Amino acid sequence: MAKPTDLVQGTLDLLILRTLALQPMHGWGIAQRIRQVSKDVLQVNQGALYPALHRLEQQGWIRAKWGESENNRRAKYYSLTPDGAKYLRQEQAQWKRLSSAIGLVLDMS
Amino acid sequence: MRWYYKLPLRLRSLFRKDKAELDLSEELQFHLQNQIDELVAEGMNPQEARREALKSLGGVEQVKEECREMRRTNLIENFFQDLRFGLRMLRRTPGFSILAILCLTLGIGANAAVFSWVEGILVRPYPLVFDQERLIALAGTVRGERDQTSWPDLLDVRRSCTLCETLFVSNITGATLNIGDHAQIITGGMVSANYFDAIGVHPFLGRGFEPGEDSGRNAHPVVVLSYHLWQSRFKGDPEIIGKTQRFDNVVHTIVGVAPAGFYGTFVGRAIEYWVPISMLEVFYSGSNRLEDRGARWAEAYVRRKPGVTRSQAQQEISAIATRLEAEYPATNRGRGIKVWALWETPFNHAGELLPILQIMVIVVVFVLLIVCANVGNLLLVRSFARRHEMTVRLAIGADRGRLLRQLVTEGLLLSVCGAVGGMLLAYWCRQALPLLFPVRGGEVMYLPGEIDARVLGLSAAICLVATLAVGLVPAFQMRHLAIADSLKTEATSVMGARGRAWFRSSLVVLQVTLSFMLLVGATLLIQSLRNIRTTSPGFSTTRVLDTWIPLAAAGYDAPRARTFQEELIQRVRALPGVEAAAYARVVPLGYEGYSSTPIAVDGYEPQPNEQPAADYNEVSSNYFATMGIPLISGREFTRADDENAPRVAIVNQTMVARYWRGQNPVGQRLQVKGNWVQVVGVAKDSKYYSMDETPRAFFYVPLRQYFAIEPDIHIRTTQPLQTIETALIREVRAIDPNLALYEMITLQEQLDRSTSQQLVAVTLVALFGGLALLLASIGLYGVMSCSVSQSTRELGLRMALGAGTSNVLRLVLSRGLLLTTTGIVIGIALALPLTRLLGNLLYQVSPRDSLAFATAFAVMSVASVAACFLPAWRATRIDPMRALRAE
Numbered sequence: 001m002a003k004p005t006d007l008v009q010g011t012l013d014l015l016i017l018r019t020l021a022l023q024p025m026h027g028w029g030i031a032q033r034i035r036q037v038s039k040d041v042l043q044v045n046q047g048a049l050y051p052a053l054h055r056l057e058q059q060g061w062i063r064a065k066w067g068e069s070e071n072n073r074r075a076k077y078y079s080l081t082p083d084g085a086k087y088l089r090q091e092q093a094q095w096k097r098l099s100s101a102i103g104l105v106l107d108m109s
Numbered sequence: 110m111r112w113y114y115k116l117p118l119r120l121r122s123l124f125r126k127d128k129a130e131l132d133l134s135e136e137l138q139f140h141l142q143n144q145i146d147e148l149v150a151e152g153m154n155p156q157e158a159r160r161e162a163l164k165s166l167g168g169v170e171q172v173k174e175e176c177r178e179m180r181r182t183n184l185i186e187n188f189f190q191d192l193r194f195g196l197r198m199l200r201r202t203p204g205f206s207i208l209a210i211l212c213l214t215l216g217i218g219a220n221a222a223v224f225s226w227v228e229g230i231l232v233r234p235y236p237l238v239f240d241q242e243r244l245i246a247l248a249g250t251v252r253g254e255r256d257q258t259s260w261p262d263l264l265d266v267r268r269s270c271t272l273c274e275t276l277f278v279s280n281i282t283g284a285t286l287n288i289g290d291h292a293q294i295i296t297g298g299m300v301s302a303n304y305f306d307a308i309g310v311h312p313f314l315g316r317g318f319e320p321g322e323d324s325g326r327n328a329h330p331v332v333v334l335s336y337h338l339w340q341s342r343f344k345g346d347p348e349i350i351g352k353t354q355r356f357d358n359v360v361h362t363i364v365g366v367a368p369a370g371f372y373g374t375f376v377g378r379a380i381e382y383w384v385p386i387s388m389l390e391v392f393y394s395g396s397n398r399l400e401d402r403g404a405r406w407a408e409a410y411v412r413r414k415p416g417v418t419r420s421q422a423q424q425e426i427s428a429i430a431t432r433l434e435a436e437y438p439a440t441n442r443g444r445g446i447k448v449w450a451l452w453e454t455p456f457n458h459a460g461e462l463l464p465i466l467q468i469m470v471i472v473v474v475f476v477l478l479i480v481c482a483n484v485g486n487l488l489l490v491r492s493f494a495r496r497h498e499m500t501v502r503l504a505i506g507a508d509r510g511r512l513l514r515q516l517v518t519e520g521l522l523l524s525v526c527g528a529v530g531g532m533l534l535a536y537w538c539r540q541a542l543p544l545l546f547p548v549r550g551g552e553v554m555y556l557p558g559e560i561d562a563r564v565l566g567l568s569a570a571i572c573l574v575a576t577l578a579v580g581l582v583p584a585f586q587m588r589h590l591a592i593a594d595s596l597k598t599e600a601t602s603v604m605g606a607r608g609r610a611w612f613r614s615s616l617v618v619l620q621v622t623l624s625f626m627l628l629v630g631a632t633l634l635i636q637s638l639r640n641i642r643t644t645s646p647g648f649s650t651t652r653v654l655d656t657w658i659p660l661a662a663a664g665y666d667a668p669r670a671r672t673f674q675e676e677l678i679q680r681v682r683a684l685p686g687v688e689a690a691a692y693a694r695v696v697p698l699g700y701e702g703y704s705s706t707p708i709a710v711d712g713y714e715p716q717p718n719e720q721p722a723a724d725y726n727e728v729s730s731n732y733f734a735t736m737g738i739p740l741i742s743g744r745e746f747t748r749a750d751d752e753n754a755p756r757v758a759i760v761n762q763t764m765v766a767r768y769w770r771g772q773n774p775v776g777q778r779l780q781v782k783g784n785w786v787q788v789v790g791v792a793k794d795s796k797y798y799s800m801d802e803t804p805r806a807f808f809y810v811p812l813r814q815y816f817a818i819e820p821d822i823h824i825r826t827t828q829p830l831q832t833i834e835t836a837l838i839r840e841v842r843a844i845d846p847n848l849a850l851y852e853m854i855t856l857q858e859q860l861d862r863s864t865s866q867q868l869v870a871v872t873l874v875a876l877f878g879g880l881a882l883l884l885a886s887i888g889l890y891g892v893m894s895c896s897v898s899q900s901t902r903e904l905g906l907r908m909a910l911g912a913g914t915s916n917v918l919r920l921v922l923s924r925g926l927l928l929t930t931t932g933i934v935i936g937i938a939l940a941l942p943l944t945r946l947l948g949n950l951l952y953q954v955s956p957r958d959s960l961a962f963a964t965a966f967a968v969m970s971v972a973s974v975a976a977c978f979l980p981a982w983r984a985t986r987i988d989p990m991r992a993l994r995a996e
Binding site for chain 1: 115136139166168171175178179
């Protein structure tokens with residue numbers, strides 16, 4: 001397995017928002033989901049996850065609510081706000097533009 | 110819409126911090142637990158799993174701190190933390206705190222007080238008047254000298270001036286109201302009919318004046334009272350409108366009461382009543398007529414249209430004046446009209462207060478700088494004591510910026526306390542300025558300080574500057590904090606070492622410089638005042654008394670007054686101890702103006718643009734003997750120079766020099782008010798208007814030929830004032846028991862009152878100069894004390910090696926005196942060009958007067974030696990053994 005790559009802060013935000021677009025989740029769940037979906041390539045730096053979540057909450061893209069987890073413990077669930085959904089769409093489009101441009105440069109002969 | 114989510118979060122972070130902390134812990138705990146469970150499920154044992162989980166999270170506390178930072182309320186939280194810490198520090202060192210806050214209170218308070226005076230007296234002097242920024246004052250000029258304007262001229266200006274919105278007249282006048290034991294004069298305003306409309310202040314009872322009421326001779330005896338007068342004298346009578354009151358013996362109908370808080374438009378006096386200018390002859394004793402273009406008495410104001418500058422208005426008005434000169438050559442030749450800014454208004458007290466207040470602003474800024482230097486020094490000393498604490502904080506990871514913020518917050522705390530105290534001080538001192546001025550006849554000057562938005566804003570700005578100045582000073586020093594060195598034992602410092610001490614020393618040098626400059630200024634002003642007071646005014650001052658009897662208000666007409674005057678003067682001259690007595694219409698150096706007239710002299714050809722004129726005084730027989738004015742040739746007036754005799758005059762030396770080219774004019778003719786009179790004597794020059802005037806042409810005419818109903822009476826005597834006053838009252842009552850006496854004073858008192866402007870300047874500058882000196886001495890003392898205690902080891906070493914008491918004393922003193930000498934030298938260099946700013950407050954004193962500089966030098970040196978002495982003496986008491994042992 002290749003060494004898991006470190007994620008830059010902006011990219012981490014994007015991944016978190018995209019994950020939350022599907023359903024509300026707590027921090028642990030988000031980390032698990034990202035690892036699962038990326039087939040273990042992306043392993044979120046746990047020390048960076050929670051500051052990122054708190055920052056996104058401060059900025060108003062996501063909001064938090066306390067609830068009960070699958071194993072009956074109290075957990076803090078995050079979900080996307082309408083503004084957050086719009087922000088996610090913008091950032092996704094931006095990312096696609098960026099990555100295809102990089103691809104073009106890398107593929108040039 | 111994001112704020113909808115953001116706001117509750119911010120508030121919660123601010124006010125429910127504990128809950129937020131608990132939540133954070135719980136969230137991370139949940140995460141850790143899940144991670145541990147997963148690892149255990151993979152086969153690790155619980156302790157290893159726990160360690161592994163913590164490692165992968167990366168340190169719980171650090172993650173928590175990062176989350177906290179994300180909340181971004183740190184700035185506010187830190188600020189409150191700094192504030193609390195600062196308060197604790199202040200409480201722990203009460204001596205320092207009180208001293209610092211006291212200094213700041215004085216500095217900021219003095220500034221705020223002076224600014225409030227400037228605002229209330231110069232910038233916006235008329236409360237309740239609307240739009241004062243566009244008002245300008247109008248006065249006439251003749252041959253370059255100032256004069257008043259006439260009503261017909263003003264009407265022309267009003268008609269032709271396109272840049273002016275309104276024009277109104279506001280003259281000051283007075284009337285005798287009470288005849289009881291002592292006559293009481295109240296101050297009033299004589300105004301054009303549009304006055305109340307023009308200034309936007311409307312009487313709240315009754316009405317103002319109607320447009321027709323400013324024409325006609327004495328045709329409209331109506332009056333508007335001030336709120337204060339209505340309350341005090343008329344007991345707030347709600348039925349006051351329509352009632353009558355005698356003013357100067359003419360019955361006036363009360364038509365209105367002005368609103369509370371309105372004191373008229375005269376800087377320096379509170380106006381108690383207003384009459385229209387059609388009553389001119391009643392209040393100005395009949396010498397001027399309203400329609401007479403040559404009668405110049407009016408003091409007018411103009412409101413410029415929005416956007417018009419003063420110079421534009423001046424240009425247009427000068428053009429109008431030139432046109433009037435051409436149209437009416439008889440009265441207007443050589444006359445112009447000049448506009449003045451409100452704070453330079455020549456016909457109220459603004460003009461004499463302006464230079465004083467200008468100087469005061471500079472003085473209080475100096476005092477503030479000294480205060481800031483003082484507090485900065487105090488803070489430096491304290492921060493030196495705290496450097497251990499600072500370095501420990503740096504060592505455990507505090508951010509330097511954070512420490513800096515804390516120091517600035519502490520400075521802010523001090524200066525906010527100082528500012529609050531200062532504003533209270535300024536509030537109490539608002540009305541303090543009139544206390545410095547003398548009282549005449551029971552009337553105090555009215556000079557209100559006004560604390561409005563502008564003053565508050567300026568004070569807040571000063572407070573901010575003071576904060577930064579004092580707060581950054583210790584921060585400045587902290588820059589050089591090297592952690593390793595400071596954590597070790599106390600680094601020794603040697604007396605006179607450079608480096609850290611230079612900043613503190615330069616602050617003290619600054620203080621000494623500023624104090625020295627203030628001392629020089631104060632000394633110069635004191636010399637000037639002494640010169641003015643000791644210059645001979647040309648007449649006797651200590652043996653001559655002056656007073657007058659209000660006859661007009663008592664109903665006397667000219668014939669009756671004549672009889673009264675005759676009888677009274679006989680009785681007075683017969684009193685024991687009275688050497689001489691005489692009447693004069695005007696007392697010298699007073700506020701009342703002399704009569705003026707165009708003159709013509711045989712054999713004198715005036716220049717093309719010149720209209721010879723001179724002022725004169727109407728005096729009785731024996732005047733010159735009473736006043737002690739020597740006659741150079743000719744004779745005094747006698748009883749024979751009465752209304753049936755040929756008209757005569759006595760001229761002064763300057764007049765002889767100018768119009769008769771120095772030749773004896775006795776026997777020559779002089780034309781006065783159109784009539785030819787014969788010159789019968791020449792008097793020595795004396796002072797007429799003010800002590801610092803230049804010699805002017807002046808003459809005297811007999812009172813009997815140019816009659817005035819209520820002249821001043823001068824009495825030359827060796828008896829004390831009380832005796833003569835009692836005797837005079839007795840004599841006056843013997844003739845008419847209903848009469849009273851106005852305040853009796855000596856002519857010396859009159860002279861002193863006329864030089865009150867200089868006295869006020871001296872008092873204020875000396876007061877603040879003394880304050881500055883005290884502060885600078887405290888600053889010097891503080892620095893020397895600190896320096897000595899820092900160098901305890903070195904001094905102990907010296908003493909152990911054989912230095913005697915005198916050596917140590919000399920060492921410490923020389924250090925201190927080096928600082929003061931530097932300060933004085935710089936002070937001399939700066940003072941030499943700057944004292945010129947004292948300008949016309951200096952009477953016969955050169956701005957570079959060496960006596961003043963020498964005195965200031967001596968005072969400063971003595972104060973410095975005194976300040977350095979105690980620390981020096983303490984240095985000699987150092988026990989060498991203890992000093993060398995202690996760390």
